[in-house]
Amino acid sequence: MKDRLTAEDSILWNNVILGDQQAYRELYDIYADMLFRYGLRYVKDTSTIKDCIQDLFTSLYHHRHNLARNVNIRFYLLRSFRRKIHQVVKKNAAVLHTASPEEYFSIVYEPDAEQLQIAAEQQQEMLRLLARELNELPARQKEVLFLKFNCSLSYEEVAGIMKISVPTCRTLAYRAFRQLRSNMEKAPLLPLMFLLTAWLSRQHYKF
Amino acid sequence: MPDKKHLKLEDLLGNDHEPPAQSDDPLQQEMAAAVQRMITGAGTETWDAADKALLWENIVTELVPKPSVYRYLFPKIAAAAVVLLTVAAWLFWPRPAHPLVQFARGQHIDSVTDTRLILGQQSAVTLKGKNASLVYGGKGVTINADSTLASAAPYNTLLVPYGRRARLQLEDGTIVQLNAGSRLVYPAVFRDKRREVYLEGEAFFEVAPNAASPFFVYASGIETEVLGTSFNISAYPDDKQQSLVLASGSVRTQLASQRIFGKHSRQLKPGEMATVNMENENLQVSTVNITTYTAWKDGRLLFYSVPLKDILKKLTRYYNIQLELSSAQPGLETCSGDLDLEENLENVLDVICATNSLRYERQGQRIILKEKN
Numbered sequence: 316m317k318d319r320l321t322a323e324d325s326i327l328w329n330n331v332i333l334g335d336q337q338a339y340r341e342l343y344d345i346y347a348d349m350l351f352r353y354g355l356r357y358v359k360d361t362s363t364i365k366d367c368i369q370d371l372f373t374s375l376y377h378h379r380h381n382l383a384r385n386v387n388i389r390f391y392l393l394r395s396f397r398r399k400i401h402q403v404v405k406k407n408a409a410v411l412h413t414a415s416p417e418e419y420f421s422i423v424y425e426p427d428a429e430q431l432q433i434a435a436e437q438q439q440e441m442l443r444l445l446a447r448e449l450n451e452l453p454a455r456q457k458e459v460l461f462l463k464f465n466c467s468l469s470y471e472e473v474a475g476i477m478k479i480s481v482p483t484c485r486t487l488a489y490r491a492f493r494q495l496r497s498n499m500e501k502a503p504l505l506p507l508m509f510l511l512t513a514w515l516s517r518q519h520y521k522f
Numbered sequence: 523m524p525d526k527k528h529l530k531l532e533d534l535l536g537n538d539h540e541p542p543a544q545s546d547d548p549l550q551q552e553m554a555a556a557v558q559r560m561i562t563g564a565g566t567e568t569w570d571a572a573d574k575a576l577l578w579e580n581i582v583t584e585l586v587p588k589p590s591v592y593r594y595l596f597p598k599i600a601a602a603a604v605v606l607l608t609v610a611a612w613l614f615w616p617r618p619a620h621p622l623v624q625f626a627r628g629q630h631i632d633s634v635t636d637t638r639l640i641l642g643q644q645s646a647v648t649l650k651g652k653n654a655s656l657v658y659g660g661k662g663v664t665i666n667a668d669s670t671l672a673s674a675a676p677y678n679t680l681l682v683p684y685g686r687r688a689r690l691q692l693e694d695g696t697i698v699q700l701n702a703g704s705r706l707v708y709p710a711v712f713r714d715k716r717r718e719v720y721l722e723g724e725a726f727f728e729v730a731p732n733a734a735s736p737f738f739v740y741a742s743g744i745e746t747e748v749l750g751t752s753f754n755i756s757a758y759p760d761d762k763q764q765s766l767v768l769a770s771g772s773v774r775t776q777l778a779s780q781r782i783f784g785k786h787s788r789q790l791k792p793g794e795m796a797t798v799n800m801e802n803e804n805l806q807v808s809t810v811n812i813t814t815y816t817a818w819k820d821g822r823l824l825f826y827s828v829p830l831k832d833i834l835k836k837l838t839r840y841y842n843i844q845l846e847l848s849s850a851q852p853g854l855e856t857c858s859g860d861l862d863l864e865e866n867l868e869n870v871l872d873v874i875c876a877t878n879s880l881r882y883e884r885q886g887q888r889i890i891l892k893e894k895n
Contacts, residue, residue: 336585343578351569365577373584424564445560464561469538485537492532495557496550 324388331375332382343372346389349466350396356420356461357400367399390472393462397476417477420458424449448498456491459484531557623740625677626707626720637686639665641710642675652686658693658710680706682723685842687819692719695730696737699819702839703758721757726819728752729771740778743798744805747774754815758839767795767815777805823861829854830878834891841867844888 330338347368354364371392375382383391404416426442434442452460455477462473474484529545534554536542545551637649639656649656649665657664662672680700682688688700693711700706704723717737729737731750739746741757743764751771757764766775768790775796776787788807790796795810817824823840825833831854834845840863857877861870871882871889880891 334587336582339585340578340582343581347574347577348569351574352565352567355567356565361573365573369577369581369584372581376585422565424560426560427563442556442560445556449557449560449564460561461565464558465565471538485535488535489532492535492557493530496531496553499553 325385328382328384328386328388332379332384334376334379339372339376342388342392346392349389350392353393353396353461353466354400356422356458357404357416358419363403364400367396367403370399371396387468387472389466390468390475393466393468394476417458418454420454420461422457422461445495445499448495451498452491452494456487459487460491463488620718620740622677622707622709622718623720626679626705626722626740629679629705629707631681631705634681634683637683637688638681639663639671640679640681641671642677645675647671649688654682654686654688655690656680656688657691663710676709677707678710680708683842684839692717692730694732694735697728699726701725701756701818702842721755723758724754724756724818726752726754726769726816743778743800743803744796745776745778749773754812756815761835762800763797764800765795765797765815766790767810767812768792769812769816775805777803779803817860818863821862821864823863824859825861826858827856828858829856830874833857833874837867837870841870843867845871846888846890848890848892 327338327341331342350368350371351361351364354367355361358364375395401416404419424446426439426446430442431439449457458477459473462468462476463470468476470484470488471481474481477484479487529543529547529550531550531553534542534545534550545554634648637651637654639647639649641647647665651666655666657667662670663678664670680688680690682700682702682704684703686702690698690700690706692698692708694717696717698706698708698719701724704721704725706723706725707720709718712735715735717732717735718740719738720740722742727737727739727748729748729751733750737748737750739748739755741755741764742759744755744757744766746753746755746766749772751773752769753771753773754767754769755765766773770792772789772791774787774789777798788796788805790807793809793812795808795815797806797808798804799806811824811826814824814826818836818840823833823836831847834847838845855878857874859873859877861873863870867889871891875881875891879894881894883890883892
């Protein structure tokens with residue numbers, strides 16, 4: 316993967332370090348939605364998420380003199396944000412004596428409504444099966460997939476955010492996909508895969 | 523890498539620094555696409571734009587340069603630290619003894635047979651007679667009411683050997699009566715805000731009142747702040763116990779080992795005695811009969827339920843002759859009485875022996891008290 320720290324990002328981040336308010340505005344416009352969605356994976360209460368976002372941006376500003384240069388902004392923001400969210404989750408969970416904050420990562424996979432509409436009945440079944448299998452995955456695997464695909468991060472960055480080693484991170488993703496594949500192949504609907512394939516390839520080339 | 527035809531879904535994940543592999547197997551290829559689509563399609567909630575803008579309005583108010591909390595607090599923290607350190611240092615630093623106490627402790631004392639006045643470090647004046655008297659005034663010190671001596675040295679020392687006593691009037695009018703075997707260190711003229719003297723042995727003080735200049739008596743085990751008053755201090759280095767008996771007025775007393783007048787200091791009322799046990803450094807206060815402790819200055823020895831060996835110790839000092847009990851006698855039996863010390867020693871010993879079924883024998887420089895056969 317190429318170096319994703321673009322010149323544009325670099326300038327933006329330098330201005331953030333300099334304390335330029337416009338840079339913070341830009342940073343917020345670009346990344347706040349992603350943080351908001353990531354926050355929803357852990358807490359349903361949006362005001363808590365917004366508190367964390369506000370906290371993140373203000374502490375970023377007040378500690379700007381200590382910020383590292385040449386960082387992947389997305390990575391940096393997600394990592395700091397996850398820490399703050401985890402603190403909140405931990406605080407809420409302390410009363411319930413439950414597992415570590417990571418276990419709270421939740422995401423619901425479902426077939427796209429539009430896809431379902433145009434798909435044949437068997438294909439619809441295939442998509443539902445796929446969604447069900449994805450939803451069965453453990454929370455940690457889901458988080459790796461989310462950070463990797465939804466937030467476009469490298470394994471190295473995902474590992475850095477989740478505080479795990481890079482091989483562990485890669486194994487989590489690999490295991491998720493292998494589980495998906497083997498369960499899909501075991502399904503009685505396997506013959507229909509070819510139909511699905513034909514349909515998906517049509518869809519695929521449209522994009 | 524396996525044949526492209528046999529690449530499975532999990533093989534298509536790719537690595538950080540290379541593009542994801544493409545399987546030739548259309549099933550795997552399309553499954554990969556489907557999985558990826560479903561993953562990226564999930565968790566894509568939209569955040570209401572107005573709500574997002576509102577949050578920015580909150581954030582932007584906090585993005586103003588404000589003085590750093592630490593920079594703002596630093597002078598206060600620093601000041602607090604300095605105050606704390608100063609207080610701690612003042613409390614716990616081994617503080618050098620007062621100059622007068624330092625001087626007194628460093629003094630080298632030859633054993634003397636006559637009362638002696640030492641001016642400063644060297645020059646000494648021998649005072650004849652059993653009861654020497656010294657009066658300090660503007661011109662110097664008048665000895666035994668005839669010769670006057672200029673006393674230029676800052677600290678004077680009066681040494682009273684066993685068998686002698688002395689009466690001293692200090693420059694401020696305070697009268698000190700020193701018992702046998704005592705040493706008093708004092709300034710010829712009180713120049714400081716505090717009037718300070720150092721005592722070893724026993725003395726009865728009648729301190730001239732002066733509210734502007736408190737009077738302090740330092741002894742090895744007991745320190746006393748005097749507020750215009752009369753009292754007796756007994757602080758012999760060879761006694762296990764040092765004591766102060768207040769006759770009148772008010773004093774505050776504490777252990778000499780105590781750094782400051784604090785919770786271990788006690789203010790005494792007349793008739794009270796503060797005792798310091800030199801072994802466990804314990805300060806205790808009890809009510810006593812004052813005369814018992816001050817009678818010596820009038821040439822009498824009063825005692826009530828006092829162990830015999832303690833009485834003999836006092837007589838040894840007073841008459842300057844070694845008085846001993848034969849080894850069979852532990853000397854712990856107590857006795858009470860009123861001895862006239864103006865009598866010669868034989869008469870005093872006759873009284874003691876008569877009341878304790880003892881007899882005494884002179885053995886050179888010692889007198890041994892033995893059980894009657």
